[in-house]
Amino acid sequence: MRGGRRTNLALLVLVAVALATGTASFAVGAPPATSLVTTAHAASGLALLLLVPWKQAVARRGLTRPAHPGRRAGWLLSVLLLISISTGVVQEVAGFTTVLGITALQVHVATALLAIPLLVRHLVTHPQRPRASDLSRRTLLAAGLLGAGALAAAGLTRRLGPASLAQRATGSTERGSFVPSRMPVTQWFTDVVPPRAQRDAPLLVNGAPVELGVLDDEVEAVLDCTGGWFATQRWRGIHLDRLLGAAPAGARSIDVISTTGYRRRFPVEQAGELLLATSAGGQPLSPGHGAPRRLVAPGRRGFWWVKWVAAIEVVEDPPWRQPPFPLQ
Protein backbone atom coordinates (compact mmCIF):
# COMPACT_ATOMS: atom_id res chain seq x y z
CA MET A 1 0.00 0.00 0.00
CA ARG A 2 1.25 3.51 -0.77
CA GLY A 3 0.38 5.93 1.97
CA GLY A 4 1.50 9.49 2.28
CA ARG A 5 0.56 13.07 2.87
CA ARG A 6 -3.10 12.64 2.02
CA THR A 7 -3.43 9.66 4.35
CA ASN A 8 -1.98 11.79 7.15
CA LEU A 9 -4.30 14.71 6.40
CA ALA A 10 -7.29 12.36 6.31
CA LEU A 11 -6.27 11.02 9.73
CA LEU A 12 -6.11 14.56 11.08
CA VAL A 13 -9.62 15.37 9.88
CA LEU A 14 -11.00 12.08 11.23
CA VAL A 15 -9.47 12.44 14.72
CA ALA A 16 -10.73 16.03 14.90
CA VAL A 17 -14.25 14.90 13.91
CA ALA A 18 -14.12 11.97 16.39
CA LEU A 19 -13.07 14.26 19.24
CA ALA A 20 -15.70 16.87 18.37
CA THR A 21 -18.57 14.38 17.93
CA GLY A 22 -17.51 12.37 21.01
CA THR A 23 -17.69 15.53 23.11
CA ALA A 24 -20.97 16.52 21.43
CA SER A 25 -22.42 13.07 22.22
CA PHE A 26 -22.26 14.04 25.91
CA ALA A 27 -24.02 17.33 25.23
CA VAL A 28 -27.05 16.11 23.27
CA GLY A 29 -29.85 14.27 25.03
CA ALA A 30 -32.67 13.58 22.58
CA PRO A 31 -33.14 12.21 19.05
CA PRO A 32 -32.57 13.03 16.23
CA ALA A 33 -29.45 14.91 17.43
CA THR A 34 -28.24 11.87 19.41
CA SER A 35 -28.41 9.51 16.37
CA LEU A 36 -26.74 12.01 14.04
CA VAL A 37 -23.90 12.74 16.44
CA THR A 38 -23.18 9.14 17.47
CA THR A 39 -23.38 7.87 13.87
CA ALA A 40 -20.86 10.53 12.78
CA HIS A 41 -18.78 9.62 15.84
CA ALA A 42 -18.77 5.87 15.16
CA ALA A 43 -18.04 6.43 11.45
CA SER A 44 -15.12 8.84 12.03
CA GLY A 45 -13.61 6.56 14.69
CA LEU A 46 -13.92 3.41 12.60
CA ALA A 47 -12.65 5.20 9.45
CA LEU A 48 -9.34 5.59 11.32
CA LEU A 49 -9.09 1.80 11.39
CA LEU A 50 -9.88 1.56 7.66
CA LEU A 51 -6.86 3.79 6.98
CA VAL A 52 -4.48 1.55 8.94
CA PRO A 53 -3.09 -0.29 5.84
CA TRP A 54 -2.10 3.05 4.26
CA LYS A 55 -0.79 4.55 7.50
CA GLN A 56 1.22 1.40 8.14
CA ALA A 57 3.19 2.16 4.99
CA VAL A 58 3.87 5.72 6.25
CA ALA A 59 4.91 4.48 9.69
CA ARG A 60 7.13 1.74 8.27
CA ARG A 61 9.04 4.34 6.26
CA GLY A 62 9.60 6.18 9.55
CA LEU A 63 11.19 3.04 11.00
CA THR A 64 13.76 2.93 8.19
CA ARG A 65 14.89 6.47 9.01
CA PRO A 66 17.47 7.16 11.77
CA ALA A 67 16.03 7.99 15.23
CA HIS A 68 14.19 11.32 15.00
CA PRO A 69 12.23 13.64 17.29
CA GLY A 70 8.65 12.61 17.99
CA ARG A 71 9.02 8.99 16.88
CA ARG A 72 8.15 7.52 20.27
CA ALA A 73 5.19 9.90 20.68
CA GLY A 74 3.87 8.73 17.28
CA TRP A 75 3.87 5.08 18.36
CA LEU A 76 2.34 5.90 21.75
CA LEU A 77 -0.36 7.84 19.90
CA SER A 78 -1.09 4.71 17.82
CA VAL A 79 -1.44 2.59 20.98
CA LEU A 80 -3.75 5.09 22.73
CA LEU A 81 -6.00 5.48 19.70
CA LEU A 82 -6.23 1.72 19.19
CA ILE A 83 -7.28 1.32 22.85
CA SER A 84 -9.76 4.18 22.51
CA ILE A 85 -11.32 2.78 19.35
CA SER A 86 -11.55 -0.77 20.71
CA THR A 87 -13.09 0.31 24.04
CA GLY A 88 -15.57 2.47 22.10
CA VAL A 89 -16.60 -0.64 20.17
CA VAL A 90 -16.80 -2.64 23.44
CA GLN A 91 -19.21 -0.03 24.85
CA GLU A 92 -21.28 -0.28 21.69
CA VAL A 93 -21.32 -4.09 21.58
CA ALA A 94 -21.37 -5.07 25.29
CA GLY A 95 -23.10 -2.01 26.79
CA PHE A 96 -22.50 -0.67 30.29
CA THR A 97 -20.32 -3.19 32.13
CA THR A 98 -17.72 -2.66 34.82
CA VAL A 99 -14.46 -4.60 35.13
CA LEU A 100 -12.65 -3.88 38.44
CA GLY A 101 -14.92 -0.87 38.87
CA ILE A 102 -13.95 0.63 35.52
CA THR A 103 -16.16 0.84 32.43
CA ALA A 104 -15.08 0.56 28.79
CA LEU A 105 -16.43 4.07 28.22
CA GLN A 106 -14.20 5.53 30.95
CA VAL A 107 -11.11 3.97 29.32
CA HIS A 108 -12.40 5.12 25.92
CA VAL A 109 -12.76 8.79 26.87
CA ALA A 110 -9.59 8.86 29.01
CA THR A 111 -7.36 7.43 26.24
CA ALA A 112 -8.95 9.77 23.65
CA LEU A 113 -8.18 12.80 25.84
CA LEU A 114 -4.63 11.58 26.59
CA ALA A 115 -4.06 11.23 22.84
CA ILE A 116 -4.61 14.97 22.24
CA PRO A 117 -1.19 16.24 23.46
CA LEU A 118 0.53 13.37 21.61
CA LEU A 119 -1.32 14.27 18.41
CA VAL A 120 -0.25 17.91 18.80
CA ARG A 121 3.37 16.80 19.27
CA HIS A 122 3.08 14.50 16.23
CA LEU A 123 1.81 17.41 14.14
CA VAL A 124 4.69 19.62 15.31
CA THR A 125 7.38 17.00 14.59
CA HIS A 126 5.70 15.63 11.41
CA PRO A 127 4.04 18.63 9.71
CA GLN A 128 2.08 18.13 6.48
CA ARG A 129 0.82 20.94 4.29
CA PRO A 130 -2.45 20.65 2.39
CA ARG A 131 -2.23 21.53 -1.33
CA ALA A 132 -4.87 22.90 -3.66
CA SER A 133 -4.59 19.67 -5.70
CA ASP A 134 -5.83 17.74 -2.64
CA LEU A 135 -9.34 18.73 -3.67
CA SER A 136 -9.14 16.70 -6.89
CA ARG A 137 -11.98 14.50 -8.06
CA ARG A 138 -9.87 11.45 -7.19
CA THR A 139 -9.46 12.50 -3.54
CA LEU A 140 -13.16 13.26 -3.27
CA LEU A 141 -13.96 9.80 -4.65
CA ALA A 142 -11.55 8.19 -2.17
CA ALA A 143 -13.12 10.22 0.66
CA GLY A 144 -16.58 9.08 -0.47
CA LEU A 145 -15.51 5.43 -0.48
CA LEU A 146 -13.95 5.82 2.96
CA GLY A 147 -17.13 7.46 4.27
CA ALA A 148 -19.31 4.66 2.87
CA GLY A 149 -17.01 1.98 4.32
CA ALA A 150 -17.00 3.74 7.69
CA LEU A 151 -20.81 4.01 7.79
CA ALA A 152 -21.07 0.30 6.90
CA ALA A 153 -18.61 -0.56 9.70
CA ALA A 154 -20.63 1.59 12.15
CA GLY A 155 -23.83 -0.21 11.10
CA LEU A 156 -22.09 -3.56 11.58
CA THR A 157 -20.87 -2.81 15.13
CA ARG A 158 -24.40 -1.81 16.02
CA ARG A 159 -25.64 -5.25 14.99
CA LEU A 160 -22.92 -7.18 16.81
CA GLY A 161 -24.38 -6.82 20.32
CA PRO A 162 -26.99 -9.22 21.73
CA ALA A 163 -30.59 -8.49 20.74
CA SER A 164 -31.41 -8.06 24.45
CA LEU A 165 -29.09 -5.04 24.67
CA ALA A 166 -31.60 -2.19 24.97
CA GLN A 167 -29.58 0.76 23.70
CA ARG A 168 -30.41 4.41 23.16
CA ALA A 169 -28.95 6.36 20.25
CA THR A 170 -26.53 7.92 22.77
CA GLY A 171 -24.91 4.47 23.09
CA SER A 172 -26.19 4.07 26.69
CA THR A 173 -27.69 0.70 27.68
CA GLU A 174 -30.70 0.11 29.92
CA ARG A 175 -30.13 -0.48 33.67
CA GLY A 176 -32.91 -0.60 36.28
CA SER A 177 -35.88 0.98 34.49
CA PHE A 178 -38.88 1.18 36.88
CA VAL A 179 -36.71 -0.44 39.59
CA PRO A 180 -34.73 2.53 40.96
CA SER A 181 -32.69 0.35 43.34
CA ARG A 182 -31.12 -1.38 40.31
CA MET A 183 -29.81 1.84 38.76
CA PRO A 184 -26.01 2.16 39.03
CA VAL A 185 -24.76 5.01 41.24
CA THR A 186 -22.49 7.23 39.18
CA GLN A 187 -21.21 10.75 39.79
CA TRP A 188 -19.66 13.40 37.57
CA PHE A 189 -15.88 13.16 38.09
CA THR A 190 -15.00 14.35 41.61
CA ASP A 191 -18.51 14.62 43.06
CA VAL A 192 -19.20 12.22 46.01
CA VAL A 193 -22.32 11.27 47.99
CA PRO A 194 -22.41 13.84 50.82
CA PRO A 195 -23.02 12.79 54.48
CA ARG A 196 -26.62 12.66 55.72
CA ALA A 197 -26.48 15.80 57.90
CA GLN A 198 -25.32 17.81 54.90
CA ARG A 199 -27.96 16.33 52.58
CA ASP A 200 -30.79 16.99 55.03
CA ALA A 201 -30.22 20.75 55.32
CA PRO A 202 -33.37 22.74 54.41
CA LEU A 203 -33.89 23.73 50.78
CA LEU A 204 -33.17 27.41 50.05
CA VAL A 205 -35.22 29.04 47.30
CA ASN A 206 -33.85 32.46 46.36
CA GLY A 207 -32.01 32.48 49.70
CA ALA A 208 -34.99 31.66 51.96
CA PRO A 209 -35.69 28.23 53.53
CA VAL A 210 -38.72 26.55 51.99
CA GLU A 211 -40.85 23.59 53.15
CA LEU A 212 -41.87 21.52 50.15
CA GLY A 213 -45.68 21.35 50.14
CA VAL A 214 -47.79 18.85 48.26
CA LEU A 215 -45.58 16.75 46.02
CA ASP A 216 -47.99 15.40 43.45
CA ASP A 217 -46.39 16.25 40.12
CA GLU A 218 -45.31 13.09 38.34
CA VAL A 219 -43.37 12.54 35.13
CA GLU A 220 -41.99 9.51 33.34
CA ALA A 221 -38.54 10.46 32.14
CA VAL A 222 -35.32 8.80 30.99
CA LEU A 223 -32.19 9.41 33.02
CA ASP A 224 -29.41 8.92 30.43
CA CYS A 225 -26.05 9.00 32.19
CA THR A 226 -22.89 9.94 30.28
CA GLY A 227 -21.38 6.96 32.13
CA GLY A 228 -23.12 4.79 29.49
CA TRP A 229 -26.43 3.60 31.05
CA PHE A 230 -30.00 4.82 31.07
CA ALA A 231 -33.18 4.13 33.05
CA THR A 232 -36.79 5.18 32.67
CA GLN A 233 -38.54 5.98 35.97
CA ARG A 234 -41.71 7.58 37.23
CA TRP A 235 -40.40 10.57 39.16
CA ARG A 236 -42.56 12.39 41.70
CA GLY A 237 -42.09 15.84 43.18
CA ILE A 238 -42.92 19.41 42.25
CA HIS A 239 -42.37 21.26 38.99
CA LEU A 240 -40.13 24.31 39.33
CA ASP A 241 -42.77 26.70 37.92
CA ARG A 242 -45.09 25.73 40.82
CA LEU A 243 -42.28 25.89 43.36
CA LEU A 244 -40.92 29.24 42.21
CA GLY A 245 -44.14 31.04 41.18
CA ALA A 246 -44.04 33.76 38.52
CA ALA A 247 -40.50 34.74 37.53
CA PRO A 248 -39.59 38.37 38.32
CA ALA A 249 -39.06 40.78 35.38
CA GLY A 250 -35.55 40.44 33.95
CA ALA A 251 -35.11 36.83 35.18
CA ARG A 252 -33.39 34.71 32.55
CA SER A 253 -32.08 31.62 34.31
CA ILE A 254 -32.60 29.20 37.15
CA ASP A 255 -29.50 28.01 39.01
CA VAL A 256 -29.90 24.60 40.63
CA ILE A 257 -27.16 24.04 43.20
CA SER A 258 -26.20 20.84 45.03
CA THR A 259 -25.02 20.70 48.62
CA THR A 260 -21.67 19.56 47.13
CA GLY A 261 -21.35 22.87 45.23
CA TYR A 262 -22.11 21.16 41.88
CA ARG A 263 -24.44 23.38 39.86
CA ARG A 264 -26.24 23.74 36.51
CA ARG A 265 -28.12 26.67 34.99
CA PHE A 266 -31.38 26.40 32.99
CA PRO A 267 -33.44 28.87 30.90
CA VAL A 268 -36.22 30.29 33.06
CA GLU A 269 -38.78 29.35 30.37
CA GLN A 270 -38.09 25.66 31.09
CA ALA A 271 -39.32 25.87 34.72
CA GLY A 272 -42.49 23.94 33.80
CA GLU A 273 -40.46 21.00 32.41
CA LEU A 274 -38.05 20.71 35.31
CA LEU A 275 -39.13 18.65 38.32
CA LEU A 276 -37.66 18.72 41.80
CA ALA A 277 -38.15 15.03 42.64
CA THR A 278 -38.20 13.34 46.03
CA SER A 279 -39.18 9.85 44.93
CA ALA A 280 -38.89 7.46 41.98
CA GLY A 281 -41.02 4.37 41.36
CA GLY A 282 -42.99 5.12 44.55
CA GLN A 283 -39.85 4.90 46.74
CA PRO A 284 -38.00 7.82 48.35
CA LEU A 285 -34.74 8.58 46.51
CA SER A 286 -31.70 6.68 47.77
CA PRO A 287 -28.64 8.66 48.95
CA GLY A 288 -26.72 7.66 45.79
CA HIS A 289 -29.54 8.97 43.63
CA GLY A 290 -29.87 12.36 45.24
CA ALA A 291 -31.89 11.98 48.48
CA PRO A 292 -33.71 13.89 49.73
CA ARG A 293 -34.27 15.74 46.42
CA ARG A 294 -32.82 15.82 42.92
CA LEU A 295 -33.61 17.58 39.69
CA VAL A 296 -35.31 15.72 36.83
CA ALA A 297 -34.49 17.41 33.52
CA PRO A 298 -36.26 15.41 30.74
CA GLY A 299 -34.40 15.33 27.40
CA ARG A 300 -31.06 16.29 28.99
CA ARG A 301 -28.11 14.02 29.81
CA GLY A 302 -27.64 12.89 33.42
CA PHE A 303 -25.12 15.56 34.41
CA TRP A 304 -27.95 18.12 34.27
CA TRP A 305 -29.99 16.17 36.84
CA VAL A 306 -28.41 17.85 39.90
CA LYS A 307 -28.52 15.59 42.99
CA TRP A 308 -28.84 16.62 46.68
CA VAL A 309 -30.37 19.96 45.66
CA ALA A 310 -29.66 22.50 48.40
CA ALA A 311 -30.58 25.77 46.67
CA ILE A 312 -32.53 27.06 43.69
CA GLU A 313 -32.00 30.63 42.53
CA VAL A 314 -33.66 32.69 39.82
CA VAL A 315 -31.00 34.94 38.28
CA GLU A 316 -30.65 37.58 35.55
CA ASP A 317 -27.55 35.98 33.96
CA PRO A 318 -28.20 34.25 30.61
CA PRO A 319 -28.33 30.42 30.65
CA TRP A 320 -25.28 30.08 28.38
CA ARG A 321 -23.02 31.80 30.92
CA GLN A 322 -21.74 28.54 32.43
CA PRO A 323 -19.18 25.93 31.34
CA PRO A 324 -20.78 23.51 28.82
CA PHE A 325 -19.73 20.62 31.06
CA PRO A 326 -19.45 20.87 34.86
CA LEU A 327 -15.89 21.59 35.98
CA GLN A 328 -16.31 19.78 39.30
Ligand code: HEM
Ligand atom coordinates in the same frame (compact mmCIF):
# COMPACT_ATOMS: atom_id res chain seq x y z
C1 HEM B 1 -9.81 10.18 19.21
C2 HEM B 1 -10.99 10.27 19.67
C3 HEM B 1 -12.07 9.22 19.61
C4 HEM B 1 -12.21 8.13 18.78
C5 HEM B 1 -11.29 7.68 17.68
C6 HEM B 1 -13.45 7.48 19.14
C7 HEM B 1 -13.97 6.34 18.52
C8 HEM B 1 -15.12 5.67 18.90
C9 HEM B 1 -15.60 4.45 18.32
C10 HEM B 1 -14.94 3.69 17.17
C11 HEM B 1 -16.75 4.11 18.97
C12 HEM B 1 -17.60 2.87 18.73
C13 HEM B 1 -18.81 3.22 17.90
C14 HEM B 1 -19.45 2.02 17.32
O1 HEM B 1 -18.87 0.94 17.34
O2 HEM B 1 -20.59 2.15 16.83
C15 HEM B 1 -17.00 5.13 19.98
C16 HEM B 1 -18.08 5.14 20.84
C17 HEM B 1 -18.32 6.15 21.75
N1 HEM B 1 -17.53 7.25 22.02
FE1 HEM B 1 -15.81 7.70 21.10
N2 HEM B 1 -14.04 8.17 20.18
C18 HEM B 1 -13.21 9.25 20.50
C19 HEM B 1 -13.43 10.19 21.47
C20 HEM B 1 -14.54 10.27 22.30
C21 HEM B 1 -14.78 11.27 23.29
C22 HEM B 1 -13.83 12.43 23.59
C23 HEM B 1 -15.99 10.99 23.86
C24 HEM B 1 -16.77 11.70 24.94
C25 HEM B 1 -16.38 12.72 25.62
C26 HEM B 1 -16.51 9.79 23.24
C27 HEM B 1 -17.71 9.18 23.54
C28 HEM B 1 -18.17 8.02 22.98
C29 HEM B 1 -19.43 7.40 23.32
C30 HEM B 1 -20.46 7.93 24.32
C31 HEM B 1 -19.51 6.22 22.56
C32 HEM B 1 -20.67 5.23 22.56
C33 HEM B 1 -21.67 5.74 21.58
C34 HEM B 1 -21.89 4.80 20.46
O3 HEM B 1 -21.89 3.62 20.76
O4 HEM B 1 -22.04 5.21 19.31
N3 HEM B 1 -15.59 9.38 22.29
N4 HEM B 1 -15.99 6.07 19.90
Ligand code: HEM
Ligand atom coordinates in the same frame (compact mmCIF):
# COMPACT_ATOMS: atom_id res chain seq x y z
C1 HEM C 1 -4.18 10.15 13.91
C2 HEM C 1 -3.44 9.17 14.04
C3 HEM C 1 -1.98 9.05 13.71
C4 HEM C 1 -1.20 8.06 14.17
C5 HEM C 1 -1.63 6.94 15.09
C6 HEM C 1 0.12 8.26 13.61
C7 HEM C 1 1.21 7.42 13.84
C8 HEM C 1 2.44 7.54 13.22
C9 HEM C 1 3.56 6.68 13.46
C10 HEM C 1 3.60 5.56 14.46
C11 HEM C 1 4.57 7.08 12.64
C12 HEM C 1 5.96 6.51 12.58
C13 HEM C 1 6.77 7.18 13.68
C14 HEM C 1 7.95 7.95 13.23
O1 HEM C 1 8.80 7.34 12.58
O2 HEM C 1 8.06 9.15 13.54
C15 HEM C 1 4.09 8.20 11.87
C16 HEM C 1 4.80 8.86 10.92
C17 HEM C 1 4.38 10.02 10.32
N1 HEM C 1 3.21 10.67 10.54
FE1 HEM C 1 1.68 10.02 11.67
N2 HEM C 1 0.11 9.37 12.82
C18 HEM C 1 -1.15 9.90 12.86
C19 HEM C 1 -1.56 11.03 12.24
C20 HEM C 1 -0.75 11.88 11.51
C21 HEM C 1 -1.11 13.18 11.05
C22 HEM C 1 -2.45 13.84 11.34
C23 HEM C 1 -0.04 13.66 10.37
C24 HEM C 1 0.10 15.00 9.68
C25 HEM C 1 -0.88 15.74 9.29
C26 HEM C 1 1.00 12.66 10.36
C27 HEM C 1 2.22 12.76 9.75
C28 HEM C 1 3.20 11.81 9.78
C29 HEM C 1 4.42 11.89 9.02
C30 HEM C 1 4.83 12.99 8.07
C31 HEM C 1 5.17 10.75 9.37
C32 HEM C 1 6.59 10.43 8.90
C33 HEM C 1 6.72 9.42 7.82
C34 HEM C 1 8.19 9.27 7.41
O3 HEM C 1 9.08 9.36 8.21
O4 HEM C 1 8.37 9.04 6.22
N3 HEM C 1 0.52 11.59 11.10
N4 HEM C 1 2.78 8.45 12.24
